[in-house]
Amino acid sequence: MNLTLYGPYTNDTENPALFETFKPKIEAYNKKLADNILDEYKLPEDLIPTELGLDVTPIAKKFLSKEEFAITETTATKLASEIASGKLTAVEVFKAFAKRATACHQLVNCAMELFIDEGLERAKELDEYYQKTGKTVGPLHGLPISIKEHYAYKDKVTHAGYVGLIENVTTEWSHSAKLLLDAGAVFYIRTTEPQSLMHLCSRNNITGVCRNPFNTNLTSGGSSSGEGAITAFKGSAFGLGSDGGGSIRAPAAFCGVWGIRCTGGRSPLLGMMTAHSSGQNDGFPVVAGPLANSPEDLELGLKVLLNQPWKDDSSLLPMPWKDVPLPKVSDLTIAICYDDGVVKPTPPMIRGLKYAAKQLEAAGAKVIEWDALNVLEVVQAVHHVYNADKNAAQKKELAASGEPIVPLTYNCLEFGCGDNGISLVDSWKIAQFRDEQRNLYLKTMNDKGVDFILMPTYCNVAPKPDTCHYWGYTCMWNFLDFPGVIFPSGLRADPAVDVPDFSEPRSEIEKYEHDLYNTAPEDFKGAPICLQLIGRRWFCEDTLKAAEAISGVL
Template identity: 35%
Template sequence: MTTWEQIAAAKRAQTLSQIPKGWVEPNLIQNMNKDGYVSACGYLDTVLPEHEVSITNLTATELAGKIASREMTSYDVCYAFCHRAALAHQILNCCIEIFFEQALEKARELDSYFAATGKLLGPLHGVPFSLKDQVNLIGLETTIGYISRVGQKSDKMSLLAKVLQDQGAVFFLKTTVPTAMLASETVSSLHGRTLNAINIAFSSGGSSGGEGSLIGAKASPLGVGTDIGGSIRIPAAFQGLYGLRPSHGRIPYMDVTNSYEGQELIPSVIGPLSSSLKDLELFTKLVVDSETWNYDPQVVPVPWRDSSEVTKRKLRIGLMTWDGLVMPHPPVLRALRETCHALTSRGHEIVKWSFPDNEKLVDVGEKVYGADFYAEVEQILEKTGEPISDYMNIARNVSRGKGHSGNALDVNQWWEVSQEIRHLKQKFLKYWKNTENVTSDGKPIDAILCPVWPSAGFHDGKVDFGCENYTVPFNVLDYSCVVFPVTQVNVEIDSVESGHLPSLPDDQKMHGYYEAQDFDKIPVCLQVVCKRLEEEKVLAIASVIESCLAATT
């Protein structure tokens, strides 16, 4: 009988075997260490050919433009990203399915088509595009971190993948996820740990950590992750990227494999990560314009709406410095201050946001995620005997601490949770509406500005410093969120004491975890949040913030 360890080892070997021999470099990490690099992204710039680096430095929008103007071929672009991804994977362990050969063939086809017809398939013509493992491609595995799913090839293609491919995207790999996608780090018994592209001592975050790590290493210009508790936003933040958590029903999830597929109270959503804000808009507009509501019943028939008005007027922003539970570390507080300063110095208004029920939002999230006490996960793990993850054990302990019996809820209990969520949503909307009493022009705020995570990240393996306090509430509420980079930890200026006196246990733990030098140069991202189905607006506001930040630095 084959053990789970053997299956996992074979799968890892198989993933590696998909990398062309010439790109396999067994001593890559040692060399990187020897050269004094902690950043895979920085190190790869030094070992890859200059012309490839100049390609991989471009955004998806720029790449599409250069392909369209015939400055570059899709093939050359694809080659550069495949090469970089091959090396990135050998350092970061961020890929689970690799298919460079098909990708290069596809790129060549697109080049021929363009040469022959003068036509582009769509706005992504020839642009390499990475996919989180969950996204199904015919003939490839969708293991979602489970060893028992190894060898099961998918016979369907996710609707989103079809849409992207129809618009010219070139898929070249799928990226790692933690077991069942239920963690804020990316580790599984199947593939091991996915490291942070900016500092390999840190966690890549999760559950879209493979995407975060890969795109953070500039080994993909644009990709999709999913988010049920922060899984797009956390890896984006940990790698200094942009990420959009759309509302449920804006981007099609149809035929994307998931854990707890029937759980619809806090739905997992799918959205883009990139090193460019423009790329997020490119992606979102393209997908919305594809009118996938004609295929996916969960997609709301809301066409793309022009939100340029918010770029032409004073914005009203609610600032949530902290949630009253876990105080962010000094670099995050500085990022908030700097962003507010950038906004106010361009005439925008900041008001205080202090919703009183943050704890309830976090707690009800945990109730939903742990509604069956992770029985589904355990049943799937049992098929091969692979052990349950640390993260899930932590989650179970937290649930127990909050009174979970350890049994699956019955349907009446589930409906109670549903009502609790609805009442919290109502209260939150009311609080939002009431900000019209504190803004200078009597109108409610346009968006909330807040942390993504209380620290700039956590060290690999230190998942007990997991803290989804700033992401889960917006999953419960189903609001539209954009993560954007602001700064990086600077040991020189972030060593000051915050003066915060923590009282709650989690707050104490997070407070005790901070030493500026431990986080030096780690990127710091923030989050801007609009209401449900306001993707256009939140992207537009993020672009305003980006220009304000650019104008003050």
């Protein structure tokens, strides 16, 4: 079969008259969201920037008390132990995070739903339980955790970014949310995602755009858009996202935090709402997973998510999160991918990679270059798998409200085969190609003695809203299913240093993406430069620990 990056897409689901009937529902939804900003958490006017392009993260310190600030600057792991030892109460921790989260929402629009009152109630109950028994309910006892909206929440609306589902009350907990809850999590905010859930960006027709706390010109990424923003702003102890094409990794990378996409089949998916309701698409795995400010907080979340979920879901592997030792950087062979052969990374990303190479070498690691391996074909293949059903499931959800199609939904519905779909036999051929490429990558790593591949998450730092078209650096790994960890390099984009590279673009997509940066490098000022570390399939623990070790020398 003939694979392409893009295929045809006809916008035949918009229905302005129908959408008109949803507008009051959207207004009511947003009014509720605004009403749920408690008065004491309203930002004073002088703290609200009047222009875009600013780093709003310093506002937290101005808005929070010293104690609140200190609490929210603490890792989830340490907070959990301080609550467990009685040094802090769940209520004081909750109030600090609720305040910081609400501030974050007012600054970058990261929430789809706020319910601080319910969170406070829950925190009180947890404190009572602790006072009565001297015990915690579990390893997350009292930790305020943010959740991407599309995880079904018991007795609340779950719409997954589709206007047509704006009154869809889910009556059961999603599996992941339930595991977090049973471990003692406190819920109080559900975070934004884009229309279709298939952008590395954030726009939806309900709550609009979520912006990047480090530079509000830019997107927080997606599809776990609000999770990227709130984690970066430290408005939750950690957050729960999901990744089918880069949806944990892009927001983590764009917002300068830690994120992990484990190999498929480990994390609980039941009750995670997506558009792929044409049935079960076995062609690529979707995963649940945390975003956090430290590797140990990712582990904390993963240990809970992987706490025997297979007992209730036979699609999940009985593979609990293992403790593996921190490797010595000097024992590692790291292959650095400076270019995937499709869209060369922009100057700040290249600078980040070169900096990492230098630091790694200085720390005694063996550093080699990773030559791109069939990336265009792999990306084309997964694009076809995404839209294999002729966009039927997406169109059904979109048609339910006739909502306008936002720019990046065009982009994703045109992916691969677009509306043409593929046949069953073509899907088998793609699956065979997938398995062959997985083994080609494995063999190449084995032959070269490569422990991990270090590369960008996207060809650029966080782009502006509605612009990010190329997913290759993330979605190739959804297809190949090798685990990926995002971590900050410590560097930020700096237009004074990261001067545009006007090399002749090799393709239309490369020209498009390079132009985004080259036409206005100053707009990306301060955007975090994060790196993506890729390990062998299933070896998620080792990949996270290696990222921790590498992060330590940067």
